[in-house]
Amino acid sequence: MTTTESRPARTEASAPPPRPPRVLSFSQRLSKWDLKISPYLYISPFFIMFAIVGLFPIGYTAVISFMDWDLVRNSGTFVGFDQYIWILTQPHFWTALRNTFSIFLLSTIPQLVAALFIAAVLDKNLRAKTFWRMSVLLPFVVAPVAVGLIFTAIFADNFGLVNTWLGNLGLPGIPWHKDPFWSHVAIATMVNYRWTGYNALILLAAMQAVNREYYEAATVDGAGVIRQFFSITLPSLKPTLIFVIITSTIGGLQIFDEPRVFDQFGRGGAGQQWLTIALYLYDIGWGQWNFGRAAAMAWILFIIIILVGVVNLLLTRTFVRDEGLRSEISKRQAKELAKQAKKEVSA
Numbered sequence: 001m002t003t004t005e006s007r008p009a010r011t012e013a014s015a016p017p018p019r020p021p022r023v024l025s026f027s028q029r030l031s032k033w034d035l036k037i038s039p040y041l042y043i044s045p046f047f048i049m050f051a052i053v054g055l056f057p058i059g060y061t062a063v064i065s066f067m068d069w070d071l072v073r074n075s076g077t078f079v080g081f082d083q084y085i086w087i088l089t090q091p092h093f094w095t096a097l098r099n100t101f102s103i104f105l106l107s108t109i110p111q112l113v114a115a116l117f118i119a120a121v122l123d124k125n126l127r128a129k130t131f132w133r134m135s136v137l138l139p140f141v142v143a144p145v146a147v148g149l150i151f152t153a154i155f156a157d158n159f160g161l162v163n164t165w166l167g168n169l170g171l172p173g174i175p176w177h178k179d180p181f182w183s184h185v186a187i188a189t190m191v192n193y194r195w196t197g198y199n200a201l202i203l204l205a206a207m208q209a210v211n212r213e214y215y216e217a218a219t220v221d222g223a224g225v226i227r228q229f230f231s232i233t234l235p236s237l238k239p240t241l242i243f244v245i246i247t248s249t250i251g252g253l254q255i256f257d258e259p260r261v262f263d264q265f266g267r268g269g270a271g272q273q274w275l276t277i278a279l280y281l282y283d284i285g286w287g288q289w290n291f292g293r294a295a296a297m298a299w300i301l302f303i304i305i306i307l308v309g310v311v312n313l314l315l316t317r318t319f320v321r322d323e324g325l326r327s328e329i330s331k332r333q334a335k336e337l338a339k340q341a342k343k344e345v346s347a
Contacts, residue, residue: 066083259276268280281298
C-alpha cells in the first residue's frame with residue numbers, strides 16, 4: 001500500500017475552524033495613519049512658510065505689475081502692459097542691464113575659477129585642514145555693508161590704498177568711481193571676496209565624494225595632476241557645478257549691496273556708471289514710490305535670470321563631460337578587451 005492510500009481521508013469535521021477576521025483597534029489604526037501621514041506633516045512647515053513668504057508675494061507682485069498701484073490706498077487701476085512698456089523704453093533700464101551683465105561676468109567667471117582652484121588645493125593632504133577651510137569661509141561671514149565700506153576705502157579715487165600704491169610706483173591712479181569699467185572691477189572684487197570661499201567649500205565637498213580608486217588607477221597609468229583634474233575631478237563635479245553656476249547667476253544678476261554702498265549716495269554713480277537692475281528697482285519702488293513699475297521690473301529681472309540660468313545649464317552640460325559617459329566608455333572598452341581575450345584563447 002502506498003503512503004497516499006494509508007493516509008486517512010480528511011473529513012470536514014476534522015478541518016480547523018475558519019479564522020475570525022482581524023479587527024484593528026483605534027490605536028492600531030492611528031499608528032498606521034501615523035506611518036503614512038507623519039512624513040508629510042514633518043515637511044509641511046517648510047512648504048507652508050514657502051507659500052506664505054514665497055509664492056504669495058510672487059503672485060501678488062505679478063498682479064501689481066499690471067496696475068498703477070497706490071500704496072497709501074492699497075489699491076490700483078489696471079493698466080495692462082503699460083508698466084512693462086515704460087520700463088523697456090527707459091534709457092536707465094538698458095544702462096542698468098548692461099552694468100548688471102558686466103559686473104556679473106567680471107565676478108562670476110573669476111569666482112568659479114578661483115573656487116575650483118582653492119577647492120583642489122584644499123582637497124590635498126595639507127596640514128591644519130580645518131584651519132584653512134575655516135579661513136576660506138571667513139569672508140562670507142563678514143556683513144556686506146562692512147565689505148562695501150572696506151573696499152570703498154581701498155578703491156577710493158584720491159587717497160585709496162590701491163591708488164596710493166600706484167602713486168608710490170610712479171603710476172597714475174585709477175578712476176574707480178568715474179570710469180564704468182573700473183567701477184565694475186571694484187564691485188566684482190567685492191563680490192568675489194565674499195563668495196569665492198563659500199563656493200570653494202561646496203566644490204570641496206563634491207571633490208571628497210569622488211572615489212579615490214580613480215586617482216590611483218590614473219596614477220598607475222601615468223596621468224599627471226592636471227590630467228586627473230580634467231579627466232576625473234571636473235566630470236565628477238558636473239552636478240555640483242550646475243548648482244554653483246545657477247546660484248551664482250541668481251546672486252550675480254540680483255546684486256544690490258555692493259553697488260549700493262560703493263559711494264555715499266547709493267544711486268549707482270553720477271552718470272549711472274554702476275547702476276544695476278536691483279538698484280534701479282529699489283530707486284523706482286522706494287525713491288519714486290511707484291510700486292507697479294517696480295513690480296514689473298522685478299518680473300523682467302526674474303525672466304532674465306531664468307533665461308541666463310537655462311543658457312548656463314546648457315553650456316555646462318555641453319562643455320563638462322558627464323561621469324556617466326566615462327563609465328559607458330569604460331564598459332565598452334571592457335567588452336572589447338573581453339572579445340580580444342576570447343580570440344587569443346581560441347587561437
